[in-house]
Structure formats: structure tokens, C-alpha cells
Amino acid sequence: xxxxxxxxxxxxxxxxxxxxxxxxxxxxxxxxxxxxxxxxxxxxxxxxxxxxxxxxxxxxxxxxxxxxxxxxxxxxxxxxxxxxxxxxxxxxxxxxxxxxxxxxxxxxxxxxxxxxxxxxxxxxxxxxxxxxxxxxxxxxxxxxxxxxxxxxxxxxxxxxxxxxxxxxxxxxxxxxxxxxxxxxxxxxxxxxxxxxxxxxxxxxxxxxxxxxxxxxxxxxxxxx
Amino acid sequence: xxxxxxxxxxxxxxxxxxxxxxxxxxxxxxxxxxxxxxxxxxxxxxxxxxxxxxxxxxxxxxxxxxxxxxxxxxxxxxxxxxxxxxxxxxxxxxxxxxxxxxxxxxxxxxxxxxxxxxxxxxxxxxxxxxxxxxxxxxxxxxxxxxxxxxxxxxxxxxxxxxxxxxxxxxxxxxxxxxxxxxxxxxxxxxxxxxxxxxxxxxxxxxxxxxxxxxxxxxxxxxxxxxxxxxxxxxxxxxxxxxxxxxxxxxxxxxxxxxxxxxxxxxxxxxxxxxxxxxxxxxxxxxxxxxxxxxxxxxxxxxxxxxxxxxxxxxxxxxxxxxxxxxxxxxxxxxxxxxxxxxxxxxxxxxxxxxxxxxxxxxxxxxxxxxxxxxxxxxxxxxxxxxxxxxx
Numbered sequence: 001x002x003x004x005x006x007x008x009x010x011x012x013x014x015x016x017x018x019x020x021x022x023x024x025x026x027x028x029x030x031x032x033x034x035x036x037x038x039x040x041x042x043x044x045x046x047x048x049x050x051x052x053x054x055x056x057x058x059x060x061x062x063x064x065x066x067x068x069x070x071x072x073x074x075x076x077x078x079x080x081x082x083x084x085x086x087x088x089x090x091x092x093x094x095x096x097x098x099x100x101x102x103x104x105x106x107x108x109x110x111x112x113x114x115x116x117x118x119x120x121x122x123x124x125x126x127x128x129x130x131x132x133x134x135x136x137x138x139x140x141x142x143x144x145x146x147x148x149x150x151x152x153x154x155x156x157x158x159x160x161x162x163x164x165x166x167x168x169x170x171x172x173x174x175x176x177x178x179x180x181x182x183x184x185x186x187x188x189x190x191x192x193x194x195x196x197x198x199x200x201x202x203x204x205x206x207x208x209x210x211x212x213x214x215x216x217x218x219x220x221x222x223x224x
Numbered sequence: 225x226x227x228x229x230x231x232x233x234x235x236x237x238x239x240x241x242x243x244x245x246x247x248x249x250x251x252x253x254x255x256x257x258x259x260x261x262x263x264x265x266x267x268x269x270x271x272x273x274x275x276x277x278x279x280x281x282x283x284x285x286x287x288x289x290x291x292x293x294x295x296x297x298x299x300x301x302x303x304x305x306x307x308x309x310x311x312x313x314x315x316x317x318x319x320x321x322x323x324x325x326x327x328x329x330x331x332x333x334x335x336x337x338x339x340x341x342x343x344x345x346x347x348x349x350x351x352x353x354x355x356x357x358x359x360x361x362x363x364x365x366x367x368x369x370x371x372x373x374x375x376x377x378x379x380x381x382x383x384x385x386x387x388x389x390x391x392x393x394x395x396x397x398x399x400x401x402x403x404x405x406x407x408x409x410x411x412x413x414x415x416x417x418x419x420x421x422x423x424x425x426x427x428x429x430x431x432x433x434x435x436x437x438x439x440x441x442x443x444x445x446x447x448x449x450x451x452x453x454x455x456x457x458x459x460x461x462x463x464x465x466x467x468x469x470x471x472x473x474x475x476x477x478x479x480x481x482x483x484x485x486x487x488x489x490x491x492x493x494x495x496x497x498x499x500x501x502x503x504x505x506x507x508x509x510x511x512x513x514x515x516x517x518x519x520x521x522x523x524x525x526x527x528x529x530x531x532x533x534x535x536x537x538x539x540x541x542x543x544x545x546x547x548x549x550x551x552x553x554x555x556x557x558x559x560x561x562x563x564x565x566x567x568x569x570x571x572x573x574x575x576x577x578x579x580x581x582x583x584x585x586x587x588x589x590x591x592x593x594x595x596x597x598x599x600x601x602x603x604x605x606x607x608x609x610x611x612x613x614x615x
Binding site: 043044046067068069070071073075076080082106108109119121125128129130132150151152153155156157164177178179180188189191195 | 288289292294296297298300301332456457459460461462463464473475480481546547548549551558560562564566573575577581582585586589614
């Protein structure tokens with residue numbers, strides 16, 4: 001046991017050094033572009049870059065061997081004004097509770113200053129590890145450079161992020177809707193876009209809540 | 225019109241007509257061919273707008289969204305166990321494999337690890353889903369290229385592995401068997417022996433398919449040198465799984481960055497690649513993968529440790545604040561979930577990175593210049609499941 005534990009500890013430390021080195025190289029290539037970063041030892045690396053350096057980031061990462069394109073998407077960090085669990089009182093259409101004080105917005109790893117963040121992930125087949133990139137988008141100008149010239153696969157992902165979050169990818173060759181009808185109004189993955197089916201009909205789970213496996217009811221049975 | 229009765233003059237007239245046609249200064253008019261949304265080669269409802277010049281495809285643009293179910297939005301109002309039932313429907317042929325990366329991501333955020341027995345059974349069921357998925361591909365691809373027999377054999381032998389999945393989990397297609405911290409149940413009695421039998425049958429099925437499909441002259445003529453994807457292009461499109469390995473990239477998430485919770489390192493197996501990058505290579509790599517999957521299952525069946533299948537987890541699952549991306553090598557390629565949690569019952573945001581979405585985004589590139597029948601070969605060999613594109 002003890003030998004296995006020390007072994008994993010060693011691996012984690014070694015992997016951590018690898019990620020530190022990757023981060024240092026990214027910083028050297030991008031200069032002021034790297035705003036913040038987060039390393040989870042032996043697991044993953046998050047890098048937040050400035051919006052103006054987004055395209056440089058793709059080129060730098062590609063030059064560093066991160067040539068496999070994973071995905072591009074976005075996160076809306078606004079706390080949802082709607083109920084978040086399945087029997088949320090906020091979602092009641094009849095007799096809704098009084099509106100609460102809005103919860104302060106918090107962001108994830110590598111921080112963030114704005115509501116919308118673009119999220120992208122690249123992977124290196126040779127190094128066997130990936131990097132998650134983030135970039136803040138100011139509310140009054142939701143636009144960022146496209147990656148589709150560097151990674152061809154970004155084309156479709158950016159189309160999806162564009163319609164779902166309303167982010168403009170400057171220079172995108174084909175900015176048309178991926179999933180939604182052409183005349184659809186709104187951006188469904190924004191937090192302030194209500195999930196209409198839940199507004200119209202409450203979640204049926206409220207009526208008959210089944211006991212979870214290994215739950216209190218079963219424990220009682222075991223006792224009796 | 226004069227009636228021509230003499231056979232010789234008929235052939236002379238025909239020859240003259242042919243000559244005239246050949247000597248015409250050809251000006252072909254562009255034509256738009258709409259394939260789908262309901263076409264047997266589209267595994268669901270994918271529509272392809274192909275612009276043709278004669279028989280040649282100038283551009284092919286896939287139109288997705290006929291099956292978009294908004295899973296990324298739904299995950300924001302569903303608890304983690306509920307999401308597990310939901311994401312079974314992404315790639316419906318290898319459903320169990322969809323659950324695993326999501327559960328692993330949640331486990332990573334919670335700091336929970338499944339007991340060894342659960343890890344073993346997870347890996348076995350994961351590989352069984354792979355066999356179920358790819359064996360259907362082998363049959364269906366044959367069917368699309370005109371080889372009916374392959375389809376029947378595949379559907380027949382896929383039952384062997386589906387029966388095993390069903391007897392262990394209760395669901396043929398949507399097991400919903402994985403839980404945060406382990407599995408719903410232990411294996412039923414006699415399951416290990418019957419799985420050995422099923423795997424032996426599937427290894428024989430692979431040999432059969434090799435003779436029937438891969439060795440078939442017509443099949444080779446329809447696939448060799450068709451739809452060649454160079455490794456660099458595949459990487460930049462995010463092509464993954466067998467599609468990328470068929471372009472010579474020796475990369476398999478099971479071997480290279482296997483997330484904790486799966487025990488691929490406990491079995492002896494091989495990652496197959498092919499240098500050609502054409503439709504034939506993709507089929508061939510998948511066939512070898514089915515074989516390797518059967519071998520992994522056979523080896524792991526003999527080494528399943530005893531013990532519980534569920535770790536101690538709270539009754540109501542709240543996942544601590546954090547972000548995690550976990551990807552596994554699913555039958556269709558890399559499938560990953562980027563889970564952002566705020567410490568609630570429900571995740572804050574889940575980005576589902578499904579393999580087919582990237583795999584099919586290369587179609588406009590690879591179909592350009594191909595002939596219309598080759599379009600079927602290309603689509604079939606890239607192998608996508610519509611639920612996996614649209615999510």
C-alpha cells in the first residue's frame with residue numbers, strides 16, 4: 001500500500017512540473033496575453049487568456065504540439081434566475097414566491113471578470129495531455145476572433161456557440177445556425193433563457209418522489 | 225419517324241447517335257442533390273445538401289438539428305442521477321459508454337472512487353457496448369454498400385452481447401447502470417461463464433466478417449482509396465477514435481490517458497492503426513477494435529476482484545464546486561463531459577463533447593471531389609450516430 005501511495009505521489013509531482021513547464025512556455029509565447037491560470041496537479045491545466053490574444057493562443061498552442069482540437073463552447077456565469085433543483089419554488093407559475101436577492105456571480109477555475117466566457121480545449125497526442133483555455137467577453141461586445149483558420153473543426157463548434165450564447169466569432173466563414181430554426185429568437189443556453197417546458201408544466205417528480213436506492217426507506221426496512 | 229427493321233442499321237444508328245453525343249461540347253449543369261433527412265446511410269436524420277457536377281460532388285454540406293434535444297440545457301435542471309438516464313440517449317448503440325465519462329467527472333469532483341469490483345465491471349460493460357456498437361457498424365456498412373448478408377450476421381451476433389448487457393443491467397439499449405461511486409447492482413449468477421461464451425462467439429463473428437466483408441472484392445473496390453483523410457487534417461477537425469487511428473495516428477485514450485476508474489491497464493491488448501486513412505482503413509481498424517474489445521473482456525472476466533460494487537456516497541448527491549473534463553474512448557471516438565459544478569444538486573453547466581459532432585464536421589472537406597456512390601462509403605465509414613451529433 002505505502003509503496004503504491006508514494007508512487008502515485010511521485011507521478012503527480014512529475015506531471016505537475018510538466019504542466020508548469022507548458023504554462024511557462026505559453027506565457028513566454030503570449031506575453032501579457034495570459035491573464036490567469038490554474039493547475040490541478042496531475043490532472044488538468046486551465047489558462048485564461050485575454051480576448052485580443054485568442055487567435056495567438058490557438059497558434060501558439062498548435063506550435064507547441066497541441067494539434068488535436070477538442071471543442072469550443074462558452075459558459076454563462078450568471079446565476080440562474082430560475083429554480084435549479086427539481087422541486088424549486090421559484091418555478092411555480094401559480095403563486096410564485098417573492099423574488100430573492102440575486103446571488104453574486106462566481107466564476108470557475110482561472111477566474112473571470114465577465115458574465116460570458118469562451119471555453120476551448122486542445123489536446124496533444126504526443127504529450128498525452130490537454131489544456132482548457134478561457135477568455136472573458138465584455139457584456140457590451142460579445143465578439144472574439146474565430147479559430148476556424150487554425151483548427152478546421154472549430155467551424156461547427158463556433159456556429160453552435162454563436163446560436164446558443166449569441167457570441168460573434170469575427171471572421172467565421174459560415175456563421176449560420178447549426179441546430180435552431182433560422183427565425184429563432186433568443187439564445188437558449190444563456191442562463192436567463194427559460195426552459196419553457198418547465199415553466200408551462202411543473203416537473204412531474206414533485207408529485208411522486210420515488211425513494212432513492214439505499215435511501216432512508218430501505219434503511220428502515222433493513223432495521224425492521 | 226422511319227421504322228428501322230434491319231438490326232444492322234439499328235446498331236449503326238445507335239453508334240452514330242453515340243458519336244454525336246460524345247462529340248458534343250459538354251456543358252454540364254450544376255445539380256443539387258438532397259440526401260436525407262431519411263436515408264439509410266444517415267443513421268437517423270441527417271440531411272446532406274450535395275452540389276454535383278455530373279457525378280462529382282462539388283460541395284456537401286451536412287444539415288444537423290433534426291434530432292436536437294437540448295441536453296446541455298436540460299442538464300442544468302436535472303440532478304446527477306437523472307442526467308445519467310438522459311445521456312444514455314446520446315449514442316444509443318453504446319449507451320453504457322456514454323454514462324461512464326460523466327460519472328467519472330462527477331466522481332472526480334466529489335473525490336469518490338468506485339471499489340475495484342465496480343471498476344472492473346464498468347470496464348467490461350464499456351467494452352461490451354463497444355462491441356455492440358461496432359458490430360452493428362460492420363453489418364450496416366456492408367448493407368449500405370450492397371452486401372445484405374453482412375447485415376444479417378451482424379444483427380444476429382450482436383444479440384449475444386446485448387443479451388449479456390441486458391442480463392447484467394436490465395436494459396438492452398439504455399442500461400442506466402452506472403452510479404456515482406459504483407454500480408447499481410452486482411453481476412447476476414452465471415454471468416461470467418455466459419460472457420465467456422458470448423465473447424468466443426463474437427471473436428468467431430469477427431473472423432466471419434473479415435472473410436465476408438473485408439475480404440470481399442466489391443467491398444474493397446468501393447472503399448479502398450476513397451475518402452482519404454490525412455492525419456493532420458483529421459487532428460485539426462478533432463476527428464477521434466477509429467477514424468483518426470485509420471489515418472495512422474497512434475492514439476487511444478484508453479491507453480494514453482485513461483481516467484482513474486477504468487482498468488484498461490489490467491488487460492493485455494493492442495491499439496491498431498492503419499496508414500491509409502481511407503474508408504477501408506476505418507472499417508479495418510474498427511474490426512480489429514472489436515477483436516481487442518472481446519479480448520479485454522475475456523481477460524478482465526477472469527480477474528474480477530470480489531468486494532462491494534458501491535462506495536459510500538451520500539443519499540442525496542451534491543457535487544462540490546469545481547470544474548472537470550473527463551473524456552473516454554467511446555465506440556465512436558472521444559466522448560467527454562466538461563462539468564462545472566457550484567455545489568448544487570444539479571450541475572451549473574455541462575458541455576458534452578460528443579465524438580460524432582467532430583467526426584461529421586469533416587464531411588464537407590472529405591466529400592469534395594468524390595463521386596456520388598463514394599459519398600455513401602464516406603458517410604458510412606466515418607460512422608456517426610445522429611443522437612451523438614445533435615445531443
